Amino acid sequence: MTTSNPSNNTFSWSSPLKCLLPHWPRIVIAILATLAAAGLSLVFPLVITRLLDSVANHDGLDSFRRLALLLGCTFFGLAAMAFIQSYLFTAVGERVVYDLRTRLYEQIHRLSLDFFIKHRSGELISRLTSDVVQMRSILTSGLSSLLSQTVAMVGAIAIIVVIDFRLTLFVFLLFGLFAIIAMLFGRRIQKGGAEIQDQVAQSTVVAEEALQAVRVVKAFGRERYEVERFAASARLTLRKSLCQAVYQSSFIAGTMFFGFSSIGAMVFYGAREVVAGQLSLAALTGFLVYAVMITTSLAGLTNVFGQLRTIIGSVHRIFQILALEPSVTDSAHAIDLTAVRGDLMLDNVTFGYEENVPVLRGISLRVRAGEVLAIVGPSGAGKSTVFNLLLRLYDPTSGSVQIDGLDLRSVTQSSLRSQMAVVHQETILFGGTIRDNIRYGRLDATDADIIAAAKHANAHSFIMELPLQYETTVGDYGNKLSGGQRQRIAIARAILRNPRILLLDEATNALDSQSEAIVQEALERVMQHRTTIIIAHRLSTIKTADRIAVLERGRITQIGSHDELMGQNGLYAQYYTAQTRESLEEQYSTSISHS
Secondary structure (H helix, E strand, C coil): CCECCHHHHCCCCHHHHHCCHHHHHHHHHHHHHHHHHHHHHHHHHHHHHHHHHHHHCCCCHHHHHHHHHHHHHHHHHHHHHHHHHHHHHHHHHHHHHHHHHHHHHHHHHHCCHHHHHHCCHHHHHHHHHHHHHHHHHHHHHHHHHHHHHHHHHHHHHHHHHHHCHHHHHHHHHHHHHHHHHHHHHHHHHHHHHHHHHHHHHHHHHHHHHHHHCHHHHHHCCCHHHHHHHHHHHHHHHHHHHHHHHHHHHHHHHHHHHHHHHHHHHHHHHHHHHHHCCCCCHHHHHHHHHHHHHHHHHHHHHHHHHHHHHHHHHHHHHHHHHHHCECCCCCCCCCECCCCCCCCEEEEEEEECCECCECCEEEEEEEECCCCEEEEECCCCCCHHHHHHHHCCCCCCCEEEEEECCEEHHHECHHHHHCCEEEECCCCCCCCCEHHHHHHCCCCCCCHHHHHHHHHHCCCHHHHHCCCCHHHCECCHHHCCCCHHHHHHHHHHHHHHHCCCEEEEECCCCCCCHHHHHHHHHHHHHHHCCCEEEEECCCHHHHCCCCEEEEEECCEEEEEECHHHHHHHCCHHHHHHHHHHHHHHHHHHHHHHHHC
16 A cells, blocks of 8 residues: 655645755845845835934935935835845746656656555646645745745834834734734634645546546537536535635734724824824834834735645645655665566465455466466456556565566566556557657657557558558547557557567457457467467457466466366356357347348
């Protein structure tokens, strides 16, 4: 099973902050620019106060001009620093998003197959897109606002303490009210943000499933049903978002109300002090400017606090995935397979996808190098599971799987799989060209190699009939091609890999008779001099296999050649007889309809 670090149950900022370390020079410059901008923002109220004092004291026009010039320089410096810090934080944010997205994608591919059984692809796409972008919000608006607002607020508090300590008590009262509001709303905002992202992921899953199965949707006329299904999921997102908006808006509104109420109280108290001669009008004006600055900074911090609370859930899920370890790993002393004969063995193998629910029960089976072995049996007997274990997508619960006498756990996964090629029943092609899909078998293959592989797979002739030939795009999952054409391209991909071991998973089951004959001919050519294991549904296609193993309820109940198994009158003989009868009846019905 895929495991994760138990400490990930509680969110920690240490992991997100580590993402910033490679970009520390830019961050340092951005922080310095932010501090400079915050410092300059603290200067201009002092200049305004001095300007008012100069007017009140009739200091003259020269003094007024100097102060006006100083104010202009302050504004220019503030704008320049704001540009530097905004650009650098944005640039760092974009780079962090790129780094994190590529790390997450690499990590997803590093994880074992059981991870993908538990997590649907739409959910993972949501993590790669919307969740990762939340990290940019932390940097571009979060970190820069946090720094600038904090510095401005702390500086303003220090200045107003000097101006009038008694008025500062109103500011401390404001902080107390803010702390109470933060405790009341903070956790709910964080929880709501996580719920919204989960629901967005669910909507992505619904949309992706319908788009992947668009042929089924069209065939059954279920367009309106799928639209309504997506709309229902989107409505849940809307409801949660509106609920979240109520909490966030209440949080901000409460802070603003108490903030401006405190300013109103300051004005009332300060006016009394001015009337009593205890405070100058210029000092009161400066104090109020700084008080507004504190309130604005506090409102900004409130907004940042709400944003951080909202996106913590998204960021937490990203780093949970990054902390996972694959269930199938290379040992520290794993070796690379080089010259492979292709001798395979399952030695008393037991395995189950779920604990205490075995799929294979003590199987022992040897496939000699160059042998063709077919595996037949009812659905759920464990046929595909054998392939999963041979590819080491899973490790057996007990027993061992071996290649050339080596336990698969003692060799590297990459070198093992480089010796194998799989042709599945449901062929999946990538949305590029035919050339790209064949080259996927060996990325350094030349065009001549690709054409040779296509010829061996009986694919070259139909490819050359296409308008763009090998440059023809196959569409999503190869939907521009027929089933037989897709299967032949998959076989060409396997041939190009030049594997020692070939795994065929009911490769002709979904084809018509004509396509099956063409694909079967290509497969027989590919199987020569290779160890081949075939999962077969149509038993007529495996009569020439060296041996046939019958798998029932996770156990091998029969093994031998076609003639030997027919003589035993067991499950294989029953299946073969039934399929032969069905085939004869189908041929008879066809001939009657044509006549």
